[in-house]
Amino acid sequence: MACFTPLNVSFKKGGVLFVAFFLLPILTSCSLKKEIYRVHEINRINKGSEYLKAHMKNGELYILKNWSIDEANKIVTGKGAHWSSDRSTKSYGDYTISIEEVALFETNVPTPSLAVIPMAIITGLSLATTFFCISNPKACFGSCPTFYVYDGEKYVLEAEGFTESILPSFEKRDIDALFHAKALGKKINLYLTNEALETHILRYINLLLVPLKTKDMRVFKTVDDRFFEVRSRTSPHFCSTKGCLEKVRSMDRTEWFDSVDQENLLKKDEIILKFKNENFKKHGLILSYRQTLLTTYLFYQHLAYMGNSAGYYLSKLNSSNIAKEKFKGLVGKLGGIEVYLKKEDGEWSLIGKFNEMGPIALNTEVVLLPEIHTDPVEIKLKMTKGLWRIDYVSLGEIKEEVTILRIRPSKIYKDSDERPDLLNALLDEDQILISMPGDKYELIFDLPDEKEYEFFLETKGYYIEWLRDEWLKEENPEMVLKSITSPEDYFKSITRDFKAKEGMMEEIFWNSRYEKR
Amino acid sequence: MKRDSIIGFFLILLIFIHGCIYNKAIGVLKYPDEQQNSPYGGWIQVILKSELEILGELLAVDDNYLYIATEEMQYFKVMIKDIEKATLWYYRPDPSSFVFWTLFGSLSTLSHGTLLVFSAPMWVIGGTLSAIGYVHADKLKYPNEEIVKFKKYARYPQGFLNNQPPMVFQDISELQ
Numbered sequence: 001m002a003c004f005t006p007l008n009v010s011f012k013k014g015g016v017l018f019v020a021f022f023l024l025p026i027l028t029s030c031s032l033k034k035e036i037y038r039v040h041e042i043n044r045i046n047k048g049s050e051y052l053k054a055h056m057k058n059g060e061l062y063i064l065k066n067w068s069i070d071e072a073n074k075i076v077t078g079k080g081a082h083w084s085s086d087r088s089t090k091s092y093g094d095y096t097i098s099i100e101e102v103a104l105f106e107t108n109v110p111t112p113s114l115a116v117i118p119m120a121i122i123t124g125l126s127l128a129t130t131f132f133c134i135s136n137p138k139a140c141f142g143s144c145p146t147f148y149v150y151d152g153e154k155y156v157l158e159a160e161g162f163t164e165s166i167l168p169s170f171e172k173r174d175i176d177a178l179f180h181a182k183a184l185g186k187k188i189n190l191y192l193t194n195e196a197l198e199t200h201i202l203r204y205i206n207l208l209l210v211p212l213k214t215k216d217m218r219v220f221k222t223v224d225d226r227f228f229e230v231r232s233r234t235s236p237h238f239c240s241t242k243g244c245l246e247k248v249r250s251m252d253r254t255e256w257f258d259s260v261d262q263e264n265l266l267k268k269d270e271i272i273l274k275f276k277n278e279n280f281k282k283h284g285l286i287l288s289y290r291q292t293l294l295t296t297y298l299f300y301q302h303l304a305y306m307g308n309s310a311g312y313y314l315s316k317l318n319s320s321n322i323a324k325e326k327f328k329g330l331v332g333k334l335g336g337i338e339v340y341l342k343k344e345d346g347e348w349s350l351i352g353k354f355n356e357m358g359p360i361a362l363n364t365e366v367v368l369l370p371e372i373h374t375d376p377v378e379i380k381l382k383m384t385k386g387l388w389r390i391d392y393v394s395l396g397e398i399k400e401e402v403t404i405l406r407i408r409p410s411k412i413y414k415d416s417d418e419r420p421d422l423l424n425a426l427l428d429e430d431q432i433l434i435s436m437p438g439d440k441y442e443l444i445f446d447l448p449d450e451k452e453y454e455f456f457l458e459t460k461g462y463y464i465e466w467l468r469d470e471w472l473k474e475e476n477p478e479m480v481l482k483s484i485t486s487p488e489d490y491f492k493s494i495t496r497d498f499k500a501k502e503g504m505m506e507e508i509f510w511n512s513r514y515e516k517r
Numbered sequence: 518m519k520r521d522s523i524i525g526f527f528l529i530l531l532i533f534i535h536g537c538i539y540n541k542a543i544g545v546l547k548y549p550d551e552q553q554n555s556p557y558g559g560w561i562q563v564i565l566k567s568e569l570e571i572l573g574e575l576l577a578v579d580d581n582y583l584y585i586a587t588e589e590m591q592y593f594k595v596m597i598k599d600i601e602k603a604t605l606w607y608y609r610p611d612p613s614s615f616v617f618w619t620l621f622g623s624l625s626t627l628s629h630g631t632l633l634v635f636s637a638p639m640w641v642i643g644g645t646l647s648a649i650g651y652v653h654a655d656k657l658k659y660p661n662e663e664i665v666k667f668k669k670y671a672r673y674p675q676g677f678l679n680n681q682p683p684m685v686f687q688d689i690s691e692l693q
Contacts, residue, residue: 032549032552032553032607032608034607034669034670036669036674049553050553050554051553051554053554055673055674055675057675057678058678059673059677059678059682059683061556063554063556065554080554081554081556083556084683085683086683086684087556087557087672090556103675103678104674104675106669106674108549108552108553108554109553110549110550110553415665415666415669416669417665417666417668417669419665
């Protein structure tokens with residue numbers, strides 16, 4: 001056995017030296033992350049960047065340190081250098097720059113080089129998964145296309161497009177309320193992202209507008225895509241489930257939800273809500289809701305059971321009407337949120353159902369109610385236990401059905417580059433826009449004027465899930481057969497496995513979003 | 518003696534890695550901490566379909582042309598449709614720290630005695646590939662990547678607005 005090693009030498013000289021030898025490569029191995037921002041993206045500029053570059057419309061350049069942005073006065077200040085357009089001359093000083101004269105902003109942030117982090121060779125799809133995803137593959141982030149809108153302060157995730165369209169033959173139109181969207185002057189900007197290991201195929205992305213005539217007016221869509229003006233809204237004063245009332249009275253993203261039943265995923269749950277009868281002529285029940293991660297888990301688990309034969313099963317599902325009916329039957333066992341109204345005779349009457357799929361973005365919709373003569377107004381919501389999260393519920397005064405104005409995008413950017421080719425693809429229904437993991441697009445819509453509008457997103461397309469290596473280990477044709485022949489037994493048999501993961505799924509899910517570096 | 522041979526091998530490896538990644542393009546670029554406040558763009562090597570090669574700073578990209586300034590301060594515009602391939606570097610990578618780690622990691626296996634034959638190569642392979650991977654990670658290559666992606670690494674990422682570049686460009690097709 002050799003008696004000399006550098007390690008031994010280092011220890012003799014001090015542990016600090018030993019540590020430094022191994023940390024130094026990590027600390028000194030840097031890459032540079034460059035970001036370009038257009039003037040209207042000023043609120044997204046990375047404030048962690050030591051330097052801010054302002055590329056001027058006349059070709060000159062300012063490189064500023066200790067910089068700050070005053071959006072109200074539309075100026076940028078900082079200390080640094082000013083370069084001429086041909087970079088031949090330079091001056092130093094404190095500068096105040098008018099944002100109106102800037103063409104682009106740029107930041108460059110040194111980041112640890114990814115190549116340092118494993119020194120080993122890694123291959124396969126596992127390269128794209130985070131630590132959380134590896135530890136619990138069916139909690140991995142998955143979604144259809146996600147859309148971010150400006151809410152007056154920041155960009156928020158507001159919609160997920162065509163969640164049910166998991167195959168080409170499932171392609172359909174989807175409309176989602178952009179309840180918090182605010183225009184920027186006469187434009188509205190939308191960010192479209194692919195944050196999962198999926199391929200997204202988009203046929204069109206449109207905005208639907210309804211002018212808001214008064215400050216207290218909002219517009220809500222029904223589950224069958226009709227649009228109604230709503231004036232007054234009343235929150236419930238009673239909820240039958242403990243802890244529910246305070247969570248559903250306002251649209252504040254604190255949601256009520258329950259956990260899945262211990263023995264049977266399909267077990268139903270009910271909550272009863274009471275509202276003061278404000279004697280509206282016409283009522284509607286407004287709900288802001290989304291699914292829990294149960295459906296994501298079930299979908300991925302099903303793919304895992306299909307294993308290496310997933311391609312065969314999915315192609316059958318895509319092309320066979322019988323297979324589609326079986327699949328819809330399986331999904332139908334979970335059901336939506338059924339709305340019951342208590343009539344004057346004390347009997348509950350089924351009025352309608354909310355059933356927009358997707359665990360990521362809240363869906364805000366209205367179910368129209370018949371004439372109500374009781375006080376209080378009693379509403380029962382019946383749903384599969386642990387499947388739904390409710391952020392807000394209210395009784396609204398329905399005024400009239402409204403017509404929508406449809407506008408199409410005027411520009412689309414990918415990685416800050418304007419892409420007329422991608423815009424053409426979205427404007428022509430015979431063409432498609434394909435989005436891969438990590439892709440991010442900015443869509444610009446030109447509004448007819450600067451009035452207040454209610455915005456809705458209209459999309460059409462489908463998406464294909466990428467099979468993770470980790471799922472293939474669970475291939476189980478018997479379970480696939482069980483899901484087709486005995487769906488109730490199938491759900492019961494996977495309940496225990498889901499219950500074991502239920503508590504941590506949210507954290508794993510949100511920590512495993514795919515992001516291009 | 519055996520240990521000295523091994524150390525000698527890794528010293529040669531160190532030279533090899535530096536040699537294999539160094540070229541003129543890398544030589545004129547700045548390291549990341551310098552490039553973040555540099556007024557210049559990335560360095561581009563363009564090989565045309567006519568086999569003519571041009572190397573210089575990328576100034577701008579528009580729908581039809583790349584605009585390049587050579588080290589000799591000559592200004593050329595190149596039609597995108599005439600490009601066979603192009604490589605852009607944005608900053609000078611510094612893989613010496615990888616080499617250091619590789620070397621050190623490899624030397625640390627000397628303590629394994631007879632296991633050295635099996636353990637050392639993994640460090641070398643991993644380290645070498647990581648170093649080269651690091652270098653490759655900082656490159657953009659056309660046609661693997663679309664030319665539009667090069668735009669943000671140009672000296673003027675906003676392009677020449679109002680078609681007024683601050684210098685006169687010679688169309689490189691006139692030289693062919």
